Amino acid sequence: MTKNYFLLVKEKNFLYFFIATLIGVLGEGMFGLTSIVLILSKTGSAFEVGKMFVLTLFPSVILAPFAGVLIDRYDKRKIAVLCNLVRLIAILIIPVSFYAGVFTISIFSISIFFSYIAWYILEPTKESILKSILDKDHYQQGIALVQGAWQVGLLASAVIAGIVIDWIGVEFSILISGMTYLPAAIFFLLIKRPQIPLTVEQESHPFSLKKYTNVFWEGWTYFLQNKKAKFFILTTSVTLPYFYGINVLIAPFNHHVLNGTGTTLGLIDSGAGIGSLLSAMICTFLAAKMNSQKYLFASIILLGVSTVLFSLTNSVLVAFFTYIIIGFFIGNVKVLSRTLVFDFVEEKFIGRVMTTVSLLSLAQAIIMSLLVSYLADKSILFSYITISFLLIFPLLYTIMGIKAAKEAARYDQSSRKEHFFRGKTI
Template sequence: MNAVNVFGLFRQSIFRNFFFASLASFLGEGIVTLTIIVVTLKESNSVISIGYMLILTILPSAILGPIIGALIDKTNKAKLSVICSILRALTIVLIPIAMYLGFFNIFVLYFSIFLSYIAWYILMPTLESIIKDVIDKDNYLKGVSFLQAAWQVGMLMAGLLAGSVMNVSGVELTLMIASVTYIVGAIFFYKIYKVFEYKPISKIEETHSIVQEYFTDIKEGLNYLKGNKKILFFSLTSCIVLPFFYAINILLAPFNYQMVTGNEFTLGFIDSGAGIGSLLSAAFCLIISSRKKISFYLLCSLLLLGGSTVIFSIQTQYFMAFICYIVLGFFIGNVKVLSKSIIYKYVNQKYIGRTMGTISMTSLVLTIIYTLLIGYLGDISVHLAYLVTSLSLMVPALFCLLGKILDDKQIKVETEINAS
């Protein structure tokens, strides 16, 4: 594939700003996630306590989930991203300020996490929905691939940066840096807002209350998915990404301290492997972006992700764990990019915000259940928790297979029509 064609999107200033805004946001999220896990584990010395803390990061969005998609579809997405980025910066910085002033306790941590993740889980589906507005339909897979690259470059940098800074200077400075990244992201989102002409898809009628209109939109979105089985199956496949991400986040720190006898630096080093793997994934997805049977690669990636998870869990040397985490990151990156790109390809423009919001809400509910289970199993045996995490991927693999069957039928029909 011609490099000019691959990177042609970066000739568009609006996409460049979107990419760097995403990169800053993901860098901040990676730093925050790793740092608060370390703080929680050292305070409690329990795997399930990490699960409880991560549930707190999910709870705000599980509550707000039903209205997020409708809110996105009726709001200037770039402006909403600016607001969420600034709010997240302010709530994260509460933790180091409390530590510096000497009044930090677990309740301050919980309060900050709760508020910051309200902003984060509004920001994420908003950010994903912007893709549909800023690029044309022929470039969705490229756009999602570059978004995944931004995510993984951010996570790679976050792992190395957070691990090193925590090991040398402590968690206070690490979280201050995370807060600054969201201010940087807000600046890039503001640049999009200044040039992006927002055209609302629909208006809220004065005769209806906002709440009534929102729930009407949610009902319409769910009916849309029910009436489009292929999109429904691939949406359900996509819902595994967040629960799986949380599961490996819960288990990584205990794995680092127990299995490889590591410290904060080795934790960040291993964690950065996922970023490298997903960068390779982004490149792979760009290479196959012109192919039709993307669902085949998605199904293979799900199955291989399960196997790589088990192989990672039995490592005892941190360098080998790092190598295995690269492989694991490659396949989880494939699942994320390919499932989302299929959804972008087939979902009607009118329902993109509601579809992404529905996926986000479903993922959050599943993540709460998944987090409790994996946290409980992790206190019994880290190896057992990894095995269950791997086996659970069979469910989305089944949904993907069903979606693939329908997708192949459609491709066959389109080919026959074109041939005639």
């Protein structure tokens, strides 16, 4: 493994991917935070914020399983470009309606509906592109660097959105967020085709419904039978609902507990970006030295502890630093669990596997958003404790994944020895 950890950035395909991700996350961070502020200002209810999150998730739950087949078969760049352009148009509907004086919650809901269908097709597409442009020795470094791009984007977006909301208004913040998807689309288009070449069978046979069904079930069978990857896939699927859970709570916590403003909300939310950026740096530089499985297990435990500590703060400054710690451990869980999935999943299945992750994540995020937003209207502290307690599930998944990986390693070693001695006998 190369000692120059940033050598990947010199590779054009990875560089274009990195920049596209950074720009896209900047837009998503601004749009997500501004949407929360918009709904909370219109309704005053955390539960309404939770319902908004459900609206962002539900359509994608239906589409996620089917998107993987298309991602594994067709030009991933073009799918990514199309998704970015759909988001651009869908999000710009909101500020245009503001300036035209016809904005309603219904228009906002339509925008959310279409923009997040595109978003949750885009995310597994990006995972598939990343897998195809990295070699095995650079999975963790590449994922960590992209995670760093995520966190720089989230950090910058939180600060920018908070200031813009206070000084110019929510409509301008949403306008900026929508416009970011145009340059992101351009950078995805610059990536040279990273898809797996079609086999002779694929080229000679049209993609019929029967063929689609076979490929779809092939992906699910692979997921269910791959014991090494299955449990780490389940762990990976928890990061999104956890992120949604604390996102639902951050604005009510800032308003009701800290008596904060849009600027303080942006400051605290940026703490998660700083923490996850630190996580990405550590995962990048220590990729060859750390035991990913044990570090993942410890990070899940410490994530729960730091979340409870955050809920007990009543100072903006303390909340900011505590949120840095939360972001650090969320970053660890995201990078390490994805690294293990990449290690144990063949490239030709990565699109279908990552859309499986997306499906599981979306379903859990719907439940999490409704649960914590309902509890938040009664007790914000109890909501945070509930989120932390639910981390028992990824802990169990990780334990079972470690066990399955060890069993597979022993089996492989035993098979190699048996093969060796058979060769000796012959």
